[in-house]
Amino acid sequence: MVQPYLILISNFRSDEIFAEAAANAAGLKFIHCRSLALGVAAIASSENIGAIFVDAKTEVEFIAFQDALLKNDRIPLSKVRPHLLHYISDLPLEDFSFLSRSPFFGSLLKREYPGDSQEMGQFYGRTLVSIHRKGPTALKNFLNASANIQSVTLTNSLQQKGIAAEVLKVGALLGSSPRMSARAALAAEETLMNAIFDAPVDAKGQRIHQKLSRTTKFELADKSRVEFEIGFDRLRMGMRITDHYGSLPRSTLLKHISRGTTSDTAILDAANAGAGLGLAAAYQTSASLFFRCQAGVRTDVLLFFPKAASVRGLKAEFRFFASDFHHSES
Structure with a gap:
């Protein structure tokens, strides 16, 4: 070959x-x-x-x-x-x-x-491999082999609050500034909320929880459970958020991710953007983003933040936006 x-x-x-x-x-x-x-x-x-x-x-x-x-x-x-x-x-x-x-x-x-x-x-070469690899996307495939990675499955709708606190701890271990770590935590919390509230759809494709208040507590069972991974190597922090609905339309993602915002702390509004788009400050700062959606099966959102002692120089950091959308092979 x-x-x-x-x-x-x-x-x-x-x-x-x-x-x-x-x-x-x-x-x-x-x-x-x-x-x-x-x-x-x-x-x-x-x-x-x-x-x-x-x-x-x-x-x-x-x-x-x-x-x-x-x-x-x-x-x-x-x-x-x-x-x-x-x-x-x-x-x-x-x-x-x-x-x-x-x-x-x-x-x-x-x-x-x-x-x-x-x-x-x-780093981007590892992303290329992941784009072409079939099956679930794992955070370990993007970071260095020495990366310390933790994972958790969310089983209730408000569990993301504890996840945000964990992101702050990992940012401190990496050596990033508190402000940078706070942006990563906000990005994680917003993306998790979208996986919990916006991704679930019924048999007709109607979103089940999208109109609920983000403070509503309910169990996440079976397909509604959300996976979260976080890890870091010497240069960056990475996170993976996965839902098991695969309901993120590529056209919606491209429309809203390329629209831009007016503030580096603005949030791409999930209610308007559709499932999976709560990227908060990540979009306008230094985060690299990778979306993989297998229609009807799962959506993986990966975010990567460089190690940074301050936010000031982040606009001069390498970053990427990559996506892979495909239909289920079943």
């Missing part, structure tokens, strides 16, 4: 270091193309593509790439499915609202490699 390729289309040396490290971590063969024409030719001629990284500084570069794919009759859509496409940009995610309207939207990476672009590439 031909080893899958990671094709990079970029002139940035930092992108080359980052992407090659990601390719090595994911077990992909690295191909570097310094022009769009060469990149599209490589896509057309490659039989087994594992990932495509594209320099998309602005909307102009993204549209040029999209048009080049559409105009090349040697590139079937199966070669450029969204989970294969990874755009590296200098712009924040909220400035890429046009991506949600494109069939070629995949993952968005912020071009910030403070300290060690190779380490950032290795």
Whole structure:
């Protein structure tokens, strides 16, 4: 079997270091193309593509790439499915609202490699592996092998309060500032509430608990139970929140995640956004986000926060937004 390729289309040396490290971590063969024409030719001629990284500084570069794919009759859509496409940009995610309207939207990476672009590439390489891996998503697959990971299954609707306190403890162990840890705790609590109150649906697809007050206490039994994992290595904290309904629409996620907010402490309102979107301050600060939804089966939301002594420099941190939506194979 031909080893899958990671094709990079970029002139940035930092992108080359980052992407090659990601390719090595994911077990992909690295191909570097310094022009769009060469990149599209490589896509057309490659039989087994594992990932495509594209320099998309602005909307102009993204549209040029999209048009080049559409105009090349040697590139079937199966070669450029969204989970294969990874755009590296200098712009924040909220400035890429046009991506949600494109069939070629995949993952968005912020071009910030403070300290060690190779380490950032290795981290994202583990994300690539997880995107392609079938079955449940585990936090251990994203963090370093030395990571300390804890897990709990929530069995009542107000249990997230204790989870938030645990996130603060982990942030302190990691060495992050209290303010940074508080943002991570808020993100965990909001995402858990969405898994508890917004994800459950009945046989007709109607949301069961969405109109209830978030202070309502009830048991979470069987399918309604929510999984939570938290862990950290020397560089970052990671969390996984999983519901067993798989009711998060990709169109809803893209619409609201690319809309942007007016404050770095604003919350994407769950009642308006639908199940799974309570990301609180995580969205506008430093969190990397990975959503995997197997329709009707489960939704995994993973959040990663870098170790930070203060919030001030977080806008210069590498981060990504990635997603993988697919239907049940049953």
